[in-house]
Amino acid sequence: MIKIYINRFFHNRLAIFSSICILILIFIAIFSNIISPYEPNRQNLVQRLLPPTKQFIMGTDDLGRDVFSRIIYGSRVSLTVGAVAVGISMFIGIILGLVSGYYGGIIDSIIMRLVDIMLCFPTFFLILMVIAFLEPNIYNVMIVIGLTSWPGITRLIRGEVLSIRERDYIQLAKISGISDLRIMFVHILPNVIGPIVVNTTLGIGSAILAESALSFLGLGVQPPTPSWGNILTTGKDYIHIAWWLSVFPGIMIFFTVLCFNLLGEGLRDIFDPRTSG
Amino acid sequence: MDNKILEIKNLTVEYYRNRKVITAVNNISFNVNENETLSIVGESGCGKSTVALSILNLINSNEGRITTGEIIYNKKYDILKMNKNQLQQLRGNEITIIFQDPFSSLNPVLTVGTQLIEILQSHYPELNFSDMKEKVINLLSHVQINDPERIFNSYPHQLSGGQRQRICIAAGIITNPRILIADEPTTALDVTTAKDIIELLSSLQNKLKLSIIFITHNLYIAFKHSHRIIVMYAGEFVEEGATDDISKEPKHPYTQMLLKVLPTLDKKGKKLNFIPGQVPDMLSLPKGCRFHPRCDKVMDICTKNIPTTYEYIRNGIKNKVKCFLYE
Numbered sequence: 264m265i266k267i268y269i270n271r272f273f274h275n276r277l278a279i280f281s282s283i284c285i286l287i288l289i290f291i292a293i294f295s296n297i298i299s300p301y302e303p304n305r306q307n308l309v310q311r312l313l314p315p316t317k318q319f320i321m322g323t324d325d326l327g328r329d330v331f332s333r334i335i336y337g338s339r340v341s342l343t344v345g346a347v348a349v350g351i352s353m354f355i356g357i358i359l360g361l362v363s364g365y366y367g368g369i370i371d372s373i374i375m376r377l378v379d380i381m382l383c384f385p386t387f388f389l390i391l392m393v394i395a396f397l398e399p400n401i402y403n404v405m406i407v408i409g410l411t412s413w414p415g416i417t418r419l420i421r422g423e424v425l426s427i428r429e430r431d432y433i434q435l436a437k438i439s440g441i442s443d444l445r446i447m448f449v450h451i452l453p454n455v456i457g458p459i460v461v462n463t464t465l466g467i468g469s470a471i472l473a474e475s476a477l478s479f480l481g482l483g484v485q486p487p488t489p490s491w492g493n494i495l496t497t498g499k500d501y502i503h504i505a506w507w508l509s510v511f512p513g514i515m516i517f518f519t520v521l522c523f524n525l526l527g528e529g530l531r532d533i534f535d536p537r538t539s540g
Numbered sequence: 541m542d543n544k545i546l547e548i549k550n551l552t553v554e555y556y557r558n559r560k561v562i563t564a565v566n567n568i569s570f571n572v573n574e575n576e577t578l579s580i581v582g583e584s585g586c587g588k589s590t591v592a593l594s595i596l597n598l599i600n601s602n603e604g605r606i607t608t609g610e611i612i613y614n615k616k617y618d619i620l621k622m623n624k625n626q627l628q629q630l631r632g633n634e635i636t637i638i639f640q641d642p643f644s645s646l647n648p649v650l651t652v653g654t655q656l657i658e659i660l661q662s663h664y665p666e667l668n669f670s671d672m673k674e675k676v677i678n679l680l681s682h683v684q685i686n687d688p689e690r691i692f693n694s695y696p697h698q699l700s701g702g703q704r705q706r707i708c709i710a711a712g713i714i715t716n717p718r719i720l721i722a723d724e725p726t727t728a729l730d731v732t733t734a735k736d737i738i739e740l741l742s743s744l745q746n747k748l749k750l751s752i753i754f755i756t757h758n759l760y761i762a763f764k765h766s767h768r769i770i771v772m773y774a775g776e777f778v779e780e781g782a783t784d785d786i787s788k789e790p791k792h793p794y795t796q797m798l799l800k801v802l803p804t805l806d807k808k809g810k811k812l813n814f815i816p817g818q819v820p821d822m823l824s825l826p827k828g829c830r831f832h833p834r835c836d837k838v839m840d841i842c843t844k845n846i847p848t849t850y851e852y853i854r855n856g857i858k859n860k861v862k863c864f865l866y867e
Contacts, residue, residue: 367602431639432647432655435711438596438631439659449658453649 271533278529284522292338299332304487312505322507324497330507333489334515340490341519344405344474345467351409353463356416361447363417364424374417381414390473394482401484408473416462423455457534461527468523475516491516544615545718545751546572546595546635551609553590553599562822564590564604566775572719577745577752579762579783581798582772583819588755591772592721595619595753596631614718633663636712640724642704646696652707653692656680656714663715676714683710684740702733706740713744721753726761738765759802763787768857771795774820774830777849781859791852791861793837829864839864 272278291298307327315322321330363374390407397403427433428451436446477483478492479499486493491512498508553565565587572578580588593599594606597619611619619630639645647655656676660667667675673692680688683706696704705725712720722741726734742765745752756762762769762783769786771779771794779792790796794815801813817834820826826833832842841864850866851858 431641431645434598435637435639435645435708436647436658438598438637439711439715440628440632440662441658442662445658450647450650454647456649 268533272529275529275533277525278533281522281525281529284518285526288338288519288522289342291335292342295335295339299329299335301329301332303328303332303336303489305329312501312508314505315507321511322505324494324505324508325501330494330511333494334491334511337489337491337494337512338515338519340401340478340484340488341471341474341516344401344408345471345523347405348408348412348470348474349463349466351406352412352416352466353459355410355413357420357452357459359413360417360420361424361451364421365428365443365447365451367425371421375421378414378417381411384411386411387473387476390477391480391482394477399477399482399485401488401490404474404477404483408470412466412470416459416466419458419462420455423458424451427451427454457530461531461534464523464527464530468520468527471516471523472520543574544571545574545613546753547610547612547615548591548595549610549612551591551594551611552607553587553594553604554607555590555604557823560823562604564775564822565594567608568772568777570770570777570780572751572753573767574718574751575745575749576768577742577754577766579754579756579766579769580772581756581759581762581769583757585819585822586772587775588757588772589723592637592723592753592755595719595721596635596637597622597627598631632659632717633715634717635719635721636715636717637721637723638705638708638712638725640727642701642708642728643696645708646704648696650695651692652694652696652699656707656711659711659714676710679710679714680707683707683713683744684736685710701729702736705729705733705737709737709740709744713748713750716748717750719751719753721755723755724757726756726758734761741765759798771798774825775822776830777860777862778831779859779861779863781861782855782857785854785857785859791859791866792863793835793865794831797834797836837865 305328307323309327310319310323311325311327313319313323319329319331321334324330324333359374363371390411393407394403397407433446433450436450441450474483474490475492475495478490479495481493481496483492484490494512495509498505498512502509548571549569551565551568552563555562555564568591570578580591582588590599595611597606599606606620609620613619613630613634617626617630619627622630646652653673653676656679657669657672660672660675677688677692680691685691685703685706691699691703691707699707708725725741726737729737738761741752744750754762754766766783769781769783770777771786771792773794779786779790779795781791786795787799790799797815801815803812815834820830820833826843828844829835829842829847832838835842845864847862847864849860849862851860852866853859
């Protein structure tokens with residue numbers, strides 16, 4: 264089974280391309296301090312708002328900081344937020360989905376109504392509101408994004424579990440006296456790993472987007488810590504005279520989210536049995 | 541007869557479909573003796589599998605429930621009154637089941653060895669891994685699997701249907717149960733594999749002193765391999781008797797017709813017989829005897845009253861039939 268998936272992965276150009284790009288991004292994020300040519304927060308008011316040159320390949324911002332270095336450090340924020348937020352939402356979503364689908368009945372009804380309620384809120388405004396009450400920093404942003412994006416994954420996993428728990432091998436496992444917990448996590452969970460992986464990658468994309476939007480609005484990562492979102496905020500004020508301040512972080516957000524979405528699409532093709540032919 | 545291992549009394553099971561109640565099994569009673577093969581025969585949807593699931597108290601409570609009845613195991617314990625721990629102890633240790641489709645009975649994401657070891661582990665937590673592995677490999681060769689070492693590390697999709705059904709049987713007997721329920725274990729297999737599987741079951745029965753409840757719609761298999769047969773129709777018991785009696789001299793018109801429609805060699809070239817009509821809709825059952833619209837010996841009383849069960853004794857064995865013809 265796993266071999267088949269790996270084989271399909273290496274025949275899927277989209278998946279390979281996007282995962283290489285993501286690996287490069289992760290590499291950049293980890294080794295930011297080595298790669299970046301300057302301190303991201305080092306100000307030099309003499310060299311403010313310089314266009315891209317050999318010295319500053321993405322120009323400088325209004326305080327004379329090197330945009331390239333800030334973008335490199337910003338990748339840390341984006342990837343961390345993406346990973347942690349999706350980790351939180353997956354953790355909640357997987358557990359609730361498994362319990363809901365496996366036990367059914369009243370437990371299922373309660374969890375599903377909870378999901379319906381969560382889906383009724385315009386999520387982004389909910390996040391905005393909660394962040395407005397809390398202190399806006401990177402930890403709160405990660406937690407709030409994570410805590411608001413679990414309903415979709417819960418519903419998805421519940422649906423998968425509903426069909427799998429009726430299979431004979433689950434019945435047999437029950438008959439053989441294997442505990443519910445073990446059946447859920449050892450017997451059912453590996454069977455739904457496909458949709459989980461696909462949704463994790465897609466979820467990372469939208470979490471990064473949400474973080475950028477929050478930072479852009481000033482409710483996310485607070486300056487001077489660089490994030491793609493708050494570099495854009497600065498760029499907004501100088502868009503007539505310094506295009507590079509908006510364009511480069513914009514491209515990075517666009518490119519990163521695109522990569523994660525393409526990887527998600529690619530993985531969906533890989534895990535979909537109908538594409539096996 | 542004093543060696544009853546399982547006694548089923550007045551079992552009635554209801555399913556809920558779209559707010560309607562369907563009586564899938566209506567007031568069925570029978571016994572299973574030690575070391576015997578009992579076949580339950582009937583058309584699709586007549587409630588055979590429901591009986592099997594009821595014996596393990598496995599009816600999904602969201603879909604239906606057992607309304608009345610007792611299932612007495614080993615003359616002492618009522619399975620339907622057991623609590624969760626006792627049930628857990630019973631399922632797997634005392635009574636196990638093999639399902640009809642070997643392709644969906646094994647988890648595709650775990651190796652055969654993992655799945656078998658897991659069953660062992662939940663029943664004998666004191667064993668260590670190498671002991672369990674040895675036991676499992678031993679068992680695999682017991683169910684006539686070649687190269688058990690390789691199969692141990694294989695995933696189900698790498699195996700053939702016959703191999704998978706053998707592994708299901710291995711999973712069924714791994715804990716030395718007293719009763720094995722085989723729910724159409726050969727339906728999904730081709731004829732030669734089916735024959736091997738059934739012979740394997742018979743040989744295991746002799747070795748392990750198993751009682752087998754064999755659920756099938758194949759009368760040939762039932763005749764050839766069981767000691768006693770129960771015939772079901774539309775959720776009800778129709779006839780019960782020793783295999784010889786039923787195969788040679790069936791009493792109930794339904795059983796007689798079933799025998800007539802079996803294709804045999806001397807019917808070569810002739811048109812096959814069939815039973816007119818179809819299985820009744822469980823939501824609008826006919827009044828009186830449930831078989832009367834299709835019966836060739838239908839009488840006035842059949843359309844009004846529900847027949848009771850008549851017993852007769854032949855060769856010291858109590859046979860039963862549910863038909864007004866024998867009043």
